Amino acid sequence: MSKTIDLQVEKSTRLINALKAQIDDVHDKGISLEELYAMSNQLNELHKNSEDTEVLRKHLSEQVKRTNRILAQCKEMYIRTKNVVRNNYPQEEWIKYGVIDKR
DSSP: OOHHHHHHHHHHHHHHHHHHHTHHHHGGGTOOHHHHHHHHHHHHHHHHHHHHHHHHHHHHHHHHHHHHHHHHHHHHHHHHHHHHHHHHSOGGGGGGGTOOOOO
């Protein structure tokens, strides 16, 4: 869980538990057990979604690393192949081999 979510769950849980223990004092102020249970259910949903998000982040991070590795390989192959053309043909002919001189 992110620190922000972890902190919110901790603070809200502490508040809910304290208010449940003092429900007789706060009931007439508009706080009901039903509302506290709803808050608790929402915190559980937040916790679960946060864990799911962490799994997705981990998967995405791995996917980005794979993609970047493939990109680096593609760039290396491109440069190597382009250099074959540049080293074996005069500059005027590079274009017909797909090499554009941007110097």
